[in-house]
Amino acid sequence: MKNEKKNCSEEHLLFLKKRRRKLILIWSLRVGILALILGLWELSTSLGWADAFLVSSPSRIARTIGSLYTEGTLFYHIGTTLWETLVGFVIAVALGYGIALALWWSETVRKVLEPYIVVLNALPKIALGPLIIIWFGTGSPAILFMTVLVGLIVAIMHMLSAFIATDKNKLLLLKSMGAGKVQILTKLVIPSSLPSFISMLKVNVGMAWIGSIMGEYIVSRAGLGYLIVYGGQVFKLDLVMASTFLLCVLAAGMYFLVVLLEKVLVKNAES
Amino acid sequence: MKKEILRFSGVKYTYHTVRGETVAVEDLSFSVRESEFVAIIGPSGCGKTTLLSLAAGLLVPSEGEVTSRGSFGYMLQKDHLFPWRTIEKNIRLPLEVKRQNTPEHRERAVNLAKKYGLGEFLQSYPSQLSGGMRQRAALIRTLATDPDILLLDEPFSALDYQTRLNVTEDVSEIIRSEGKTVLLITHDISEAISLADRVLVLSGRPARIAYEHELDFEGVTNPLKRREMNNFSGWFEILWKELNA
Structure with a gap:
C-alpha cells in the first residue's frame, strides 16, 4: 500500500x-x-x-468486580456461564446443522416434520422451565438443555432454508455431470451455504446467551445469570449491573470470534 | 455420411403438477450425426430445455425413445462457475464428479484451458474474470471430461451483444477444432445460422419438429464471416417466417 x-x-x-x-x-x-x-x-x-443504591455507578461496578475478584469467585462465575454458553452453542449448531441436512435429504421427512418445527419454534422455551427442573435437576445439565433448546430450532430453520435455496441451475449442471446426492451435497449445497452458516452462527451467539442466562434464572447456583437473580433478590444492584456489564463484554467477544471465523472462511464466496 | 450419435424417435414428455398436466414435447423425432453442429430454434416456452434434459438423460420420455452413443457435456445460459473454487478447480469439477480426477485427466483439462487462453487465470476466482472469459471457462469445464456430444442451452444469451459475438466466435472455433458433436438450443435466429450445419425449427407447445434445413455456406464455419455472406439474410428471412408461422 x-x-x-x-x-x-x-x-x-x-x-x-x-x-x-x-x-x-x-x-x-x-x-x-x-x-x-x-x-x-x-x-x-x-x-x-x-440514588446510587438504585442505579449503581461505574465506580461501584468496578469495585464490585474487584471484590468478586479478590473473593476468588469472579472467574468461577464467568467460567460457569461461559462453559454452559459455549457447549450449548456448539451442540445446538452441530445438531441443528445435522438435522437440517437430514431434512434437506428427504422431502418426505421434511414435509412430515414441518408442523412440529413450526410449533417448537413459536413455543416460548421458558414455558418448559418446570419440566426442565424436574427432568434435569438444578445443575448445569438443565442449563445446557435450555441453551440447546433455544438455539437448535433457529439453527435448523436457518440452515434448511439455505440448503433449499441452492441455485437450481447449478444443481442441474451437477446432475448433468452425473453427480449423485452425496456429491451434490459436498460439492455444492454445503459450500454454497457457507455464508448462511456464518450468519446462523451470528444469530446463535445471541441465542446461546439467551438460553444460558434464562437457564440460570430458573435453576442455577452459579454463573452470571445467577449473580443477576441473586443481586436482584437481595437488592444489590451493583452486583446486577456488574454482571450485566461482564455479559456485554463476553457476548461481544464471542460475536467478534465469529466475525474472525467469517473472514477466514468466506474469502472468495462473493459471486 | 457419418454415423448417427443421437436419435429421438417419437418422443413425448408430459409435466405433471397438481393443477394438471402439460405436454412439453410430442411426437419428436430427429437425429444428430457425429461431429455435426445442429441448432434447434423455437418460440420461447416451447420446451427447448426439456428437449436437452431428455437428450442428456436427466428426464425419461413418457413415450418414445432417446438413444445415444457417447457421453454428454451440458452448458447452460450462465456460466455457473462456483465462486468458491478457482478456475482450475472449477474446470476439474466434472472430473471429480465422474471420479476421473487422475493426474492425466487433470493435465488434459489444464492444457485445454491453456490452449484456449485461460492459462494465466487458472488460480483466479470467477469473480476476477470478465463475462466472456467466464463463459469460456464454462466451456472448458464442459470439455474437461472429453464428452462426445455437447448440449448447449442458450449459452450466450446472458452476455451483452459485443461479448456475445466474441464468445460465439471463440466457442465455435474451440468446438470445431476439437471435432465435437453439438446440439445447440437458442431463440436467436442469427446465432443459429452463424453456427450450425443444420437448423431444426420447433413448433409451439407441444414442441415437434416443424421444419428442417441443411445450411450451405460453402464450407465456411466462422460465425462472423457467415454473417457477412450473401445468403445469411436469406436464411434469416426463411427461419423468421417459419418461427412466426
Whole structure:
C-alpha cells in the first residue's frame, strides 16, 4: 500500500485523507458517547442527583468486580456461564446443522416434520422451565438443555432454508455431470451455504446467551445469570449491573470470534 | 455420411403438477450425426430445455425413445462457475464428479484451458474474470471430461451483444477444432445460422419438429464471416417466417 501511495494522484491522496478523517471522527464519537454516558452516570450519583443504591455507578461496578475478584469467585462465575454458553452453542449448531441436512435429504421427512418445527419454534422455551427442573435437576445439565433448546430450532430453520435455496441451475449442471446426492451435497449445497452458516452462527451467539442466562434464572447456583437473580433478590444492584456489564463484554467477544471465523472462511464466496 | 450419435424417435414428455398436466414435447423425432453442429430454434416456452434434459438423460420420455452413443457435456445460459473454487478447480469439477480426477485427466483439462487462453487465470476466482472469459471457462469445464456430444442451452444469451459475438466466435472455433458433436438450443435466429450445419425449427407447445434445413455456406464455419455472406439474410428471412408461422 505504501508504495502505491507514492505514485498516486493528489486527488487520490485527498480521498484517502478524507476517508481517514471520517474514520477518526466515527471512532472518537463512539468512544465519546461511552465516556459521556459513564461520566454523567458517575457524576449524577456522586452529586446525589440519582440514588446510587438504585442505579449503581461505574465506580461501584468496578469495585464490585474487584471484590468478586479478590473473593476468588469472579472467574468461577464467568467460567460457569461461559462453559454452559459455549457447549450449548456448539451442540445446538452441530445438531441443528445435522438435522437440517437430514431434512434437506428427504422431502418426505421434511414435509412430515414441518408442523412440529413450526410449533417448537413459536413455543416460548421458558414455558418448559418446570419440566426442565424436574427432568434435569438444578445443575448445569438443565442449563445446557435450555441453551440447546433455544438455539437448535433457529439453527435448523436457518440452515434448511439455505440448503433449499441452492441455485437450481447449478444443481442441474451437477446432475448433468452425473453427480449423485452425496456429491451434490459436498460439492455444492454445503459450500454454497457457507455464508448462511456464518450468519446462523451470528444469530446463535445471541441465542446461546439467551438460553444460558434464562437457564440460570430458573435453576442455577452459579454463573452470571445467577449473580443477576441473586443481586436482584437481595437488592444489590451493583452486583446486577456488574454482571450485566461482564455479559456485554463476553457476548461481544464471542460475536467478534465469529466475525474472525467469517473472514477466514468466506474469502472468495462473493459471486 | 457419418454415423448417427443421437436419435429421438417419437418422443413425448408430459409435466405433471397438481393443477394438471402439460405436454412439453410430442411426437419428436430427429437425429444428430457425429461431429455435426445442429441448432434447434423455437418460440420461447416451447420446451427447448426439456428437449436437452431428455437428450442428456436427466428426464425419461413418457413415450418414445432417446438413444445415444457417447457421453454428454451440458452448458447452460450462465456460466455457473462456483465462486468458491478457482478456475482450475472449477474446470476439474466434472472430473471429480465422474471420479476421473487422475493426474492425466487433470493435465488434459489444464492444457485445454491453456490452449484456449485461460492459462494465466487458472488460480483466479470467477469473480476476477470478465463475462466472456467466464463463459469460456464454462466451456472448458464442459470439455474437461472429453464428452462426445455437447448440449448447449442458450449459452450466450446472458452476455451483452459485443461479448456475445466474441464468445460465439471463440466457442465455435474451440468446438470445431476439437471435432465435437453439438446440439445447440437458442431463440436467436442469427446465432443459429452463424453456427450450425443444420437448423431444426420447433413448433409451439407441444414442441415437434416443424421444419428442417441443411445450411450451405460453402464450407465456411466462422460465425462472423457467415454473417457477412450473401445468403445469411436469406436464411434469416426463411427461419423468421417459419418461427412466426
